[in-house]
Amino acid sequence: MTIHVGFMGTGNFSKRHADILSERRDVNIAAFYGTSQEKADHMAHHYDNARGYDDLVKMLDTEQLDAAYICVPPMSHGSIEQELIDRNIPFFVEKPLSNEADMPADFARQIEGKSLITSVGYHFRYKQNTQTLKNFLELQEIGMITGKWMSGLPQTAWWTDQEKSGGQFNEQTIHIVDLLRFTAGEVKEVYAVFANTVLGKNENDITIADVGTVTLTLESGVIANISNTCVLPPHVHDIGITFYTDDGILSWQPDRVEHDSGTVLEEYNDRDNPYEKENETFIEAVKTGDPSEIQSDYSDALKTQKITAAALKSAHTGQVVAINGDGGA
Structure with a gap:
């Protein structure tokens, strides 16, 4: 059985996923949809038999797709998802789901009504060290959690526009928010x-905050704090999440987990490629009709999206924002 796949978006993440899928004999990369025919054709020429389109409806009418990948900026979500839902085409979508949460909430209701297979690109869930972390936490009582995404400014024009990206907490730090939910609960x-402490002084067209800190109360009563900044020099970063428990300190970073019990310091390193695992899992779900191995489907990812939307609302109003039982603000 060959799965015919179409891509929406012509950026780095479309190519990352397409390169992985191109190694599979059971996948045919059929088409790319881009904001221009030139961009779409440029991506398509890298893959045998793929065609480029600058018209989404024409692409979907022409190609008999079994699955689709949505790899577009936060502000570009909407019509793509709606077309795929209407046509009952399973899709993988890169995070975040949008620059807000209301539209994704509507899509989640439609997806649930159709039992449509979906997967969202929270690739850290597929890393072995994340499972190692979860295994440790099952044996410990969490008291407090701190998370961080400290980095430089991505060289992408739309990223510094609050209305387009939703800001750093929505566009990058959302990975840490998702790990918090995945490992410690809702x-x-x-x-x-x-606040904007540095970048706005030098470049007037930057409308995102360049520093932020968010306090989260979990349903379990655990207190967490997640902070971020994008003022660092290029290629300097500090990303991770730390759990303070009755058995010591558990620290997760993208390639390792450390467990400090006070007497023994254990370190678990890995260099696995979670992008390969999340692609394999999604394609197998489409082939078999069984989505049980998918670590984050659209409805689950909506809960993460609503937390980042609540943080933006809180920063704007200065008030605590409550999250309701289904993850909504």
Whole structure:
């Protein structure tokens, strides 16, 4: 059985996923949809038999797709998802789901009504060290959690526009928010403070906050704090999440987990490629009709999206924002 796949978007993440899928004999990369015919054709020429389109409806009418990948900026979501849902085409979508949460909530209801297979690109869930972390946490009592995404400014024009990207907490730090949910449970309340301390002084067209800190109360009663900044020099970063428990300190970073029990320091390293695993899992779900191995489907990812939306609301109003039982603000 060959799965015919179409891509929406012509950026780095479309190519990352397409390169992985191109190694599979059971996948045919059929088409790319881009904002221009030139961009779409440029991506398509890298893959045998793929064609480029600058018209989404024409692409979907022409190609008999079994699955689709949505790899577009936060502000570009909407019509793509709706077309795929209407046509019952399973899809993988890169995070975040949008620059807000209301539209994804509507899509989630439609997806659930159709039992449509979906997967969302929270690739850290597929890493072995994340499973190692979860295994440790099952044996420990969490008291407090701190997370961080400290980095430089991506060289992408739309990224510094708050209305387009939703800001760093929505576009990057959302990975840490998702790990928090994945390992420690759902969030009950959010309080956020954001500011522009450095970047706005030098470049007037930057409308995102360049620093922020968010306090989250989990349903379990655990308190967490997640902070971020994008003022660092290029290629300098500090990304991770730390759990303070009754058995010591558990620290996760993208390639390792450390467990400090006070007497023994254990370190678990890995260099696995979670992008390969998330692609394999999604394609197998489409082939078999069984999505049980998918680590984050659209409805689950919506809960993460609503937390970042609540943080933006809190930063704007200065108030604590409650998250309701289904993950909504």
